[in-house]
Amino acid sequence: MKHYLVTGGAGFIGANFVKYLLKKHEDIQLIVLDDLTYAGNLGTIKEELKDARFVFIKGNIVDHQVVAKIFEKYPIDYVVNFAAESHVDRSIENPQLFLQTNILGTQNLLDIAKKYWTTGKDENGYPVYRKSVKYLQVSTDEVYGSLGETGYFTEKTPLDPRSPYSASKTGADLIVSAYSETYNLPVNITRCSNNYGPYHFPEKLIPLIIKNILEGEKLPVYGDGSNVRDWLYVEDHCKAIDLVILNGKIGEVYNIGGHNEKKNIDIVKLTIATIRRLMEENPDYKKTLKKKGNDISWINNDLITFVKDRLGHDHRYAIDPAKITNELGWYPETKFEDGIVKTIRWYLENQHWIEEVTSGEYQRYYEQMYGNR
Ligand code: NAD
Ligand code: TYD
Numbered sequence: 001m002k003h004y005l006v007t008g009g010a011g012f013i014g015a016n017f018v019k020y021l022l023k024k025h026e027d028i029q030l031i032v033l034d035d036l037t038y039a040g041n042l043g044t045i046k047e048e049l050k051d052a053r054f055v056f057i058k059g060n061i062v063d064h065q066v067v068a069k070i071f072e073k074y075p076i077d078y079v080v081n082f083a084a085e086s087h088v089d090r091s092i093e094n095p096q097l098f099l100q101t102n103i104l105g106t107q108n109l110l111d112i113a114k115k116y117w118t119t120g121k122d123e124n125g126y127p128v129y130r131k132s133v134k135y136l137q138v139s140t141d142e143v144y145g146s147l148g149e150t151g152y153f154t155e156k157t158p159l160d161p162r163s164p165y166s167a168s169k170t171g172a173d174l175i176v177s178a179y180s181e182t183y184n185l186p187v188n189i190t191r192c193s194n195n196y197g198p199y200h201f202p203e204k205l206i207p208l209i210i211k212n213i214l215e216g217e218k219l220p221v222y223g224d225g226s227n228v229r230d231w232l233y234v235e236d237h238c239k240a241i242d243l244v245i246l247n248g249k250i251g252e253v254y255n256i257g258g259h260n261e262k263k264n265i266d267i268v269k270l271t272i273a274t275i276r277r278l279m280e281e282n283p284d285y286k287k288t289l290k291k292k293g294n295d296i297s298w299i300n301n302d303l304i305t306f307v308k309d310r311l312g313h314d315h316r317y318a319i320d321p322a323k324i325t326n327e328l329g330w331y332p333e334t335k336f337e338d339g340i341v342k343t344i345r346w347y348l349e350n351q352h353w354i355e356e357v358t359s360g361e362y363q364r365y366y367e368q369m370y371g372n373r
Contacts, residue, residue: 003029005076007061007109008083010040012200013138013234017082018048020238029053031074033067034083035060038365041357044199061105064112071116078245079113079135081106084169087203090365091165092311102168103175110135110179126184136245137176139191141230141255142166146314153191154320155253162312180251188248190241192256193319196339197234198346202354205264206340209271210347211354213299216291219272223309225265228316232258233334243328257319258332269301274344276300285348
């Protein structure tokens with residue numbers, strides 16, 4: 001039986017991954033370590049908490065004692081590090097926390113994994129590790145910087161981060177590579193594009209737009225809305241990570257992208273149109289609107305408001321996922337038109353989740369950021 005340590009498993013992608021893994025593999029033990037920051041929520045994994053194969057530990061990845069205790073107690077085979085401060089706008093406001101969690105947290109996990117996985121030394125002094133162990137760092141395409149109108153990020157694209165968030169994720173990637181080179185620690189790094197799907201915290205573009213429509217609020221689009229992101233359905237991402245853990249070549253980086261570039265303004269317009277269509281098809285969904293009544297003609301593009309651009313806003317991200325397709329047979333299965341409908345339906349049917357995750361600290365942050373827009 002394999003033991004996984006999944007950090008950040010109460011956040012968006014981590015929770016989707018935990019759900020995927022428990023369905024996919026019968027005989028596993030999952031230990032989730034999550035500090036339950038504003039972005040982590042136990043309600044997201046409440047079904048999994050009842051599963052005998054699942055253990056939840058509240059704690060910080062930067063904390064040596066907490067992480068060491070986990071390795072002491074469980075024979076961890078795989079570490080999958082999702083835990084991070086993940087929002088670019090917050091990184092612009094408070095870079096230090098990003099460096100602490102994203103860089104020092106990663107180094108702490110690597111160090112403890114190295115210690116507990118070491119069984120001896122080879123003739124050159126390199127550590128020898130237990131068989132079939134692996135550390136997987138979940139990274140981002142943002143480490144490659146920003147593209148112009150053409151071209152794609154490959155694994156060979158030079159690292160050129162531009163925001164405090166992407167700089168911190170790059171720092172983490174570099175320390176992972178350093179442990180691979182210096183100590184032969186078995187690692188993989190995956191770099192994915194923008195995920196979307198259920199349990200996405202509503203400070204990120206797609207869930208924010210859905211939430212604001214349900215609340216009858218304006219939809220803030222930064223700058224002129226021409227920035228491009230490459231959207232990846234979260235379950236497709238989870239499949240890719242599972243494959244990389246089991247079959248990825250040690251020491252390699254894998255890019256994971258959706259083959260699905262869209263301008264922000266088009267994402268917002270499509271989300272507006274899809275919500276309206278789903279409500280017309282199923283009038284029950286109208287009950288989720290704060291503004292009650294049958295007339296939903298106000299759900300239209302007039303809700304869009306162009307606001308001050310993000311500082312240093314990266315223009316375009318686009319991933320070439322040829323390596324993971326060729327080596328591991330992965331490709332993004334979910335078409336955006338289907339993924340966005342699944343996502344919106346999920347939010348319409350789980351409004352209590354939005355209320356739960358936005359009832360505390362997030363609310364204050366949001367008012368501070370957008371209150372005067
Ligand atoms: P998220 O913000 O939704 O979740 C992060 C989780 O980590 C939360 O549950 C939070 O409580 C936990 N956490 C934060 N700091 C912690 C700490 N110090 N110790 C323990 N737990 C801590 O993030 P997400 O969108 O699920 O992203 C997961 C990973 O994927 C991140 O590493 C992120 O950089 C990367 N990524 C995300 C995207 C995306 O589109 N969401 C794209 C590329 C890469
Ligand atoms: P976001 O979801 O924050 O992800 P990232 O910055 O990591 O790509 O933002 C996606 C895009 O949407 C990005 O170009 C910024 C833009 N954006 C808006 O236009 N309005 C918003 O309210 C937010 C949160 C993002």
